[in-house]
Amino acid sequence: MRVVSGIQPTGKPHLGNYLGAIVNYVKLQDEAQAAGGECFIFLADLHALSQAHDPAELTVNTREMVATLVACGVDPMKTILFNQAQVPAHAELQWLLNGTARMGWLNRMTQWKDKAGKNREGQSIALFTYPVLQAADVLLYQATHVPVGEDQKQHLELARDIAQKFNNDFCPEDAPLFTLPEPYIPPAAARIMSLRDGTVKMSKSDPSEMSRISLTDDADTIMKKIKKAKTDAEPLPSEEKGLEGRAEARNLITIYSALTGKSVADVLGEYGGQGFGGFKPVLGEALVEILRPINARFMELKDDQEALDAILARGAAKAREHGIPTLDAAYKALGLVRG
Secondary structure, three states: OEEEEEEOOOOOOEHHHHHHHHHHHHHHHHHHHHOOOEEEEEEOOOHHHHOOOOHHHHHHHHHHHHHHHHHOOOOOOOOEEEEHHHOOHHHHHHHHHHOOOOHHHHHOOHHHHHHHOOOHHHOOHHHHOHHHHHHHHHHOOOOOEEEOOHHHHHHHHHHHHHHHHHHHHHOOOOOOOOOOOEEEOOOOOOOOEOOOOOOOEOOOOOOOHHHOOEOOOOHHHHHHHHHHOOOOOOOOOOOHHHHOOOHHHHHHHHHHHHHHOOOHHHHHHHHOOOOHHHHHHHHHHHHHHHHHHHHHHHHHHOOOHHHHHHHHHHHHHHHHHHHHHHHHHHHHHOOOOOO
């Protein structure tokens, strides 16, 4: 079992990142280790170049994301934790795979259409080829499993298509180069939505700070944001079907369910019939309790630049070592001569 996953170091990590991805990173590192495998988690700083960014801010955000992951329980002794920029093989392999990827495949990517909008001609090539770099990210390490949400399944399917075509075109039938990675969709992965609009995901890019709970928020800020979270006038239902058409109510129940480990049915069985005036303080207190130690550990780590850089350097050295055989084999398969 070899698990590979990346997270962009853009903006402050929020509750959606934590419950949707980081919690599962901690579980996966333990599962992989127990199975005699490995877990690679990288900060996708090269991916950040696909859209406008502030260089100084990217540097700060990269270190802060390391601090966040460690504060949340990602252990650099169990997980190979690094940033892409320190492992040039990611970009090298992307270029080699660009010869295999097809324009038609990339044009069909839903995220390309969404992010490019109507101004496709004005977008960077990096945004268009983003999925090829994602393919390189996982194929470089011969990943067997890649944690994905619903919005990333299409990109993993593309990575499999690229790997399959490369194997077919350049490798002996009995000796394919690339492993075809399988999607890993954790059963507990929570889809956390905006506190201002329950129909869209919680996002770092939302201009409203009130739309998200940042992992660095203090207790007062958390309680304030939950108190002001958008809801409706109806009391909580006693059964899950009563949440249909009530996106904001479902979101708050989902958050509480994910935090406490209780099923949605159990939460509604306990709080059904109550108004949000009673439920919101309970939710806020649960958030404060769970995020308090994360916040404290993050504050300890975030300004220790030397320690954070050392974590990335150690992880990158291990990642380079693991990636070299695949990169060398890809050059050889393509007939490229290098020193």
